[in-house]
Amino acid sequence: MASVTVNNITKHYGKKKELTQALRGVSFTVEQGELFGIIGPDGAGKTSLFRILTTLLLPDAGAASVDGLDVVKDFKAIRQRVGYMPGRFSLYQDLTIEENLEFFATIFNTSVSENYDLIKDIYSQIEPFKKRRAGKLSGGMKQKLALCCALIHKPSVLFLDEPTTGVDAVSRKEFWEMLRNLKKQGISILVSTPYMDEASMCDRVALIQNGSILSVDSPEGVIASFKQPLVAVKDRNMLPLLNHLQAFEGTQDVYPFGEYHHVVLKDGYSAAEVSTYLQHQHAQAEVQPVRADIEDCFIALMKSA
């Protein structure tokens, strides 16, 4: 059975003059026990989507269900069984770790001891500081506490809105490992993130941009859909290089990518032709064919949409 189904949801904010279209006909399904990533830049509509699924907002049109329950009609039942971690740290800063956890456990009609197994791995990392107030914790520790609080009632579906934003690289990695462990307990997890590199940690991802879904597939599937040849080019002087690459007849698209420029080539072209083209102005240039990653796919999908 599908854990979450979203069918043609639209949502807008504001009145006629300053209308902001947040979601334009979004549809996808999340299977039971799946770790599903919603990946897109800021302002793509991720938070709006999460708020609709957690019954905090009403969609303008379309339908969605969580655990088979309608997000509009059955909002009370949904609120009993989902876990939600908003994008901003939203626990009580003046309560200690322990007090926050106990409070949320009671609010959800359970107790810390009842579901301790579920959070044990995560909670044990912050337990030494359990008398410390939540406002005084580091970003990574806040994240772990928030996750514990969202998990304490053993939700059937967990909604995590940008849980890794503002968290250091090591903590981010740890966080994703925690999610993979939770998945084993049979909890369906929806995570949104603006970081493309986190896509590979998900079972499936939905790429979202400007309120529309560009693609829903497994990370491998998304990458496999990238058919164009791709090369990475580097030289001492990057700006003129970008201009020259743009002028190349075989270039379909070129964009800065970390310390390289990524060049998407038209069919029939390859790295050798790029090297030949660059011989005169950029004799030192390093040109190598690369495998596309999610970000390349995202850019390609964005441009074709």
Next chain:
Amino acid sequence: MKQFISFVKKEFYHIARDKRTLFILLGMPIMQILIFGFALTNEVKNARVAIFDQSKDLATQALRSELDASRYFDITQDVHTYSEIEAAFKKGTIKLAVVFPENFANDLDHFNTAQVQLIADASDPNVANTLTNYATAIVLDYQDRITNNRRLPYTIKTEMRMLYNPQLKGAYSFVPGVMAMVLMLVCTLMTAITIVREKESGTMEIMLVSPMRPFKIVVAKAVPYLLLSVVNITSILLLSVFVLDVPINGSLLLLIFESILFTLTCLAFGLLISTRTDSQQTAMFIALTGMFLPTIMLSGFMFPIENMPLPLRILSNIVPAKWFYYIVKEVMIKGLGISAVWKETLILTGMLLFLLLLSIRNFKIRLA
């Protein structure tokens, strides 16, 4: 129920850990009672007086010592010309000047009439009025005594009795006023702010996505402030009885019941504000202008409602503090029972139900 208790407990943590706010909440009523009781008073005591005595006889000496003996006046200087009086007023060293013309006693004895001039600094009209009244009373008193020896053909004597507050103490009117103000401030302002704070910090977002019913959240937030208000009511009453000597003439139970009724009305108003606002600043602004100002201006505590133009008199009826102020005066000062204030009690109850209903209807179960 366990949810509810846990929520109330959490609310107490919030209050107890914000030491500064807690101090203000509990200290404010004490401060206000003491300030109103000892510093801000419209009673006039020990006003500085100058005497210009051009007669210097038995009668003027007698009047002079009568004035000096009264607790309202303090004779601080003797002057010898009118220009000296003017100079003293300009410097602000006196509030009142008493001028006896030449031959004061002589005129009194032989023509049966004499004049005394009172000059007051009317830049503060209330004080000037009060001072001349006091001085006139002292002069009349003296006249009474000397005429007792001779019989006048016709005399009408006024006999005054100040009921409920024989000493005309200001405390009798401001204790009920301060009670209304403090309860309003604690309940309306604090509840409005505390709920809006949960919206601002995003915790309301999590609370909404929980099995906790929104109405329970709101009630749980109000409970600690109700208890805090009971503490404040107690401290105000203790202070007024033991420090300001304002007695509780009526039933203490009734007084506390009415105070709690008013507290609940204020809480309901705070809830209503919180359902309609999204930032603590807006909530505070609305609570202050919507509740605090009318409480001061239109409750009859500072300015008598009877003297206001009709539109304001009508408007004052929707201010809960007006009714509470009236009830407290009747019960605490006059010592009347429920039979005297049932109408006002009913009006407050009606306001409470109306505000509560409105805030429940307005409570958002979603974010927008």
